[in-house]
Amino acid sequence: MIVRTTSSSWAQGIVQSLESAGVDCRQLFGELGLDYSALSDPDARFAQDDMTRLWQRAVAVSGNPAIGLDMARQVRPAALNVVGYALMSSRNLKEGFARLVRYQRIIAEGADLDFQPCAEGYRLSLTILGDRLPPARQSAEGSLAGCLTFCRWLSGTMLRPLEVSFQGAAPDDLGPYRQLFQAPLRFEAQRYALLFRQADVEMPLPTANEALAQLHDRFAGEYLSRFADTRVLHRARQILCRLLPQGEPRREIVAQALCLSERTLQRRLQEEGSTFQQLLDDTRRDLAVQHLAQPDLAPLEIAYLLGFADPSNFYRAFKRWFGMTPGEYRLAARSRP
Numbered sequence: 354m355i356v357r358t359t360s361s362s363w364a365q366g367i368v369q370s371l372e373s374a375g376v377d378c379r380q381l382f383g384e385l386g387l388d389y390s391a392l393s394d395p396d397a398r399f400a401q402d403d404m405t406r407l408w409q410r411a412v413a414v415s416g417n418p419a420i421g422l423d424m425a426r427q428v429r430p431a432a433l434n435v436v437g438y439a440l441m442s443s444r445n446l447k448e449g450f451a452r453l454v455r456y457q458r459i460i461a462e463g464a465d466l467d468f469q470p471c472a473e474g475y476r477l478s479l480t481i482l483g484d485r486l487p488p489a490r491q492s493a494e495g496s497l498a499g500c501l502t503f504c505r506w507l508s509g510t511m512l513r514p515l516e517v518s519f520q521g522a523a524p525d526d527l528g529p530y531r532q533l534f535q536a537p538l539r540f541e542a543q544r545y546a547l548l549f550r551q552a553d554v555e556m557p558l559p560t561a562n563e564a565l566a567q568l569h570d571r572f573a574g575e576y577l578s579r580f581a582d583t584r585v586l587h588r589a590r591q592i593l594c595r596l597l598p599q600g601e602p603r604r605e606i607v608a609q610a611l612c613l614s615e616r617t618l619q620r621r622l623q624e625e626g627s628t629f630q631q632l633l634d635d636t637r638r639d640l641a642v643q644h645l646a647q648p649d650l651a652p653l654e655i656a657y658l659l660g661f662a663d664p665s666n667f668y669r670a671f672k673r674w675f676g677m678t679p680g681e682y683r684l685a686a687r688s689r690p
Contacts, residue, residue: 357462357484357587358398362434365392367404367495370423371411381410395434401463401484408489419529421491425498429506434459435576437503439569442562446504446554450477453500456573462587463488464496465594467544473515475554478546482639490521493545498533501547507558511535514549518542520646543647585611585621586632593636597660604629638674641667645683652679 368378382389385406391397412418430437436456443449450468457466465480479496481488497517505512514536523540524530530538592610596602607629608618622628627635637659644655656667671679 357401357482359401359404359461359463360434360459361392361394361397361399363460364399364404366424366499367407368392370426370495371407371415371420373426374411374415374417374420374423376411376415376420378407378411381407381414385410401461401482401488402486404461404463404492405483405486405489408491412489412491418491418524419494419526421489421493421495422498422529422533424495425502425533429503433503435569435572436460439566439573440503441507441558441560442566442569443558444561444563444566445556445558446508446549447475448566449507449558450475450554452570452573453477456577458587459573459576463492465591470551471548473548474551475549476546477549478544480544480643487642490519494519497545497547501534507560508553508556509559512549512553514547516546516548518544518546518548520545520643541648585613585618586625586627589618589622589629589632590636593633594640597637597640598658599660600662601660602633634670637670641671641674641679645679645686655679 371381372378379389385403387399387403387407388397391399408421411420430441433440436453436459439452439456440449443452454466454468457464463482463484465482467476467478469476469478477500479493481493481496501512501514501517514534516537516539517530517534518539519542521540523538527538588611589607592607593602596606604615604618608615611618613621619629622632640659641655644650644658645652650658652667653664656664659667661667661670668678671677671682675682677685
């Protein structure tokens with residue numbers, strides 16, 4: 354089965370941040386059965402679950418649950434592959450974030466990014482998706498920390514968001530978060546997000562270069578085109594996520610959105626180790642876990658967000674996935690440290 358992957362460039366940034374915090378990553382790679390030398394191969398990619406296991410071991414070894422924030426020390430253009438240079442040559446952060454959303458799969462397939470205007474300014478939202486393992490919160494926190502620090506480096510200013518949002522409960526020690534983000538923090542949010550002032554994202558960047566931006570767009574587009582040719586599963590999953598709140602998506606609709614015939618969609622999914630029904634089931638399961646992390650969402654609401662016309666079907670599916678009801682799962686999740 355083809356799984357979500359992370360580029361060696363971003364994986365190297367993670368490793369450098371962990372090593373700067375005193376973690377012996379060469380030893381961790383050996384313990385986890387990962388190839389440390391692949392970090393220097395620009396074409397190498399690491400499985401999403403392997404990165405999750407790396408974060409988990411790093412937290413256990415360091416005893417620091419906020420270790421993801423150390424990503425702020427390492428993010429420069431090279432850590433983002435060709436995407437970093439495309440951002441660097443953008444006219445402003447607004448244009449740069451649009452490129453980041455467009456090309457983020459080059460960096461990591463497990464990240465789902467969204468950049469939208471809102472009443473207060475602009476919000477860059479992030480969801481980290483796991484494969485077989487639930488994603489580590491350190492991965493999302495590291496992504497937010499790295500993104501903000503990179504924006505500060507690009508703009509040459511001490512950029513302060515209007516708000517930084519986190520899924521899940523607040524950590525016991527908020528000190529490292531306040532020191533890094535220099536902004537109001539909101540926990541138990543629907544998605545991880547950075548909220549920026551309009552003036553900050555529309556301010557011209559000193560690194561802007563239109564000719565280089567077009568060149569990097571071409572490089573990134575070619576990379577993504579080659580990459581996407583064998584990743585129908587990921588694109589189909591993104592479409593399902595958008596369509597599910599409207600009801601259970603039909604295979605025909607998803608195929609049309611991908612500009613494929615139903616037969617071709619089914620064949621491509623089979624080549625990637627899945628089927629349409631399996632992908633639908635896996636996507637619902639992953640989203641159910643994310644929605645249950647939001648205390649203000651009732652199981653009945655979650656059932657409809659997952660496209661179940663009859664809530665009893667959701668309860669049966671959930672018991673098949675996890676061997677317990679949604680309420681029991683939520684209670685067990687709250688009791689975990």
